[in-house]
Amino acid sequence: MSIIKTISSDVDSMRAAIVPLPKVILEPLVRHALREDLGRAGDLTSDAIVPRDVQARLRLMARETGVLAGLDLARLAFQLMDAGIQMKARLEDGARLMPGDEIAVLTGSAHAILGAERTALNFLGQLSGVATATASIADAIRGYGTRVSCTRKTLPGLRAVQKYAVRVGGGSNHRFGLDDAVLIKDNHIAVAGSVREAILRARAGVGHMVKIQLEVDTLEQLAQGLELGIDAVLLDNMSLDTLKEAVRLVDGRAVTEASGRVTPATAVAVAQTGVNLIAVGWLTHSASVLDVGLDACNA
Template sequence: MSSSSFDGALPRLLIARAVEQALAEDLGTRGDVTTDSMVPAHAMAAATFGARREGVISGLAVAEAAFHAVDPRVVFKAEVHDGDRVGAGAVVARVAGPARALLTGERVALNFLCHMSGIATLTRRYVDAVAGTRARIADTRKTTPGLRAFEKYAVRCGGGVNHRSGLFDAILIKDNHIVAAGGVTAAISAARAHVGHMVKIEVEVDDLETLATALQQPIDAVLLDNMDIASLRKAVAMVAGRSLTEASGGVTLDTVRGIAEAGVDLISVGALTHSAPILDLGLDFLPQPADIAC
């Protein structure tokens, strides 16, 4: 296991709301009919969360909240931290308490933990791939509806950085905005007049001519969309530090290093959140509750 410097946190209110909705979806109107039909209400149990593959962990607080929402008597003890890299076979967390609660909360806890850890793991692969360059790996708004905060948190756990959280916290002028506004200059001017000085403006460009026009206006960042490596190098030289440069479009683990070496500041990767496979984690009951001390 290797430790990360990540020290972010998800708001408890968001966690509680998401867990409540997930449990309501799973339990319906009748509850856990499988567990309740065969496990005595007084039975106690203990279990461990184990990593079946190497990866980066994210979502421990959400997993804990899932069990506590079912029964606050459950004791949850994390053996690692969000942002830690673990090897196959590592014990990630231990739980103990009423057996019914452990069984009922298991899937919701694992759904969040596996999904978020999968995003963190893929992010770390991209971050490692550009190590030694100036480029940072960023996410996009291509997130699962209702889970954006959790998925962006997972990106941070993997060493990436977050792009804007939504349509409300920054201006990103894309190709369709430029068409609708009547050109890149008109779009930037209108945007700058609409917002205060604290709101950043980024402009998407897909050729050097449009970039040259955009740079005549006060902007904070340029999104260099689907440019080849040679064009990216020229674009970075044209910008010459006047704004942040972000590369985007069709980025893969095979191409990200070359893109980073072109000198861009950021590389945004939609796949971090829309295509990351889960990290395979499992919950295994121990033979006796005494086998665990939380």
């Protein structure tokens, strides 16, 4: 089986294989967010109203339809405030949510739970929003052999967890940073003087394990890249007919990735051109936050 076939096979099995991020990555993010919220004097409202010995039982609830992501960050937020807080998850990351679904039950210090509430909900809402946005495209193109991919257009400081949420939603990750792989864009070509020179410099400047992707907006640029054996090509803002022709020219010699303001409404037509991946920046930089709340238990 070719590498091209491998990356586009069985989206459902890929989603099932999502591995949680290690605590060493998550904890600094959560600590920073808690410190930002607690500021210089702590939770003045809870300090004045809620005695430290009062216990509470509260529920994390979904208030709209979506895909759940970020439970580990929410759990950390509560437990960093008070290690005695217990969070019993009713659902797991990747679960499809409906309004009124109970996500988790929290028991422990009311003071500590309220102090961590906004931080936990911010992470849950933001990451569930990313997962939900990703799923809106992943679901639309299921069956076409094409996968949706994110970009480096992430919120500063949240790249690792936003890209995790993309995986939870059924998508795949592009580069995590500038040190992952080579992506030759128009400005690199302008500085180098030509597509050929940019590729030759890149090939000479990196190790044998580093992949090289070329961004092109014309078939002429694509042909030049293929002559030099690029690993992947980013087909930027091409018409559907041009995308089809680009896929034909590549003929399995490189991974093909389309980009250019793709939405759930247009994703199917792009997938039908035969590209392996569709890159979508707004999944991480502009996805709507999913509404998740913290409510008192009735019993």
